[in-house]
Amino acid sequence: MKLEGEGQLLRIFIGENDRWHGKPLYEAIVSRAREAGLAGATVLRGLMGYGAASRIHTAKVLRLSEDLPIVVEIVDHSDRISAFLPALDEMVVDGLVTLERAQVITYRAKG
Secondary structure, eight states, X not given: XXXXXXEEEEEEEXXXXXXXXXXXXXXXXHHHHHHTTOSEEEEEEOSXXXXXXOOOEEOOTTSOOSSOEEEEEEXXXXXXXXXXXXXXXXXXXXXXXXXEEEEEOOOOOOO
């Protein structure tokens, strides 16, 4: 797939303990994105954060959190991201989803 020029970045902010049909939500989102043929996805685990409930989640040694922040980032053309949003709406019960324009410089597979 060629992905250069104007694209879109989809960010999904969820918790590490969020689940979808018994598996971690971030895994389910990445699997669904791959099945949908989206260009790529990355999962980032946060060290600290809070959301709508204002509850602090942290990875400090003395205060082990069991629900650290997770960010899933997906980049593709805007039409393909838009087509994926209904599936995401079904899966994310508690979280934040953002979209922004992205200028894709290079997208290459190893080989």
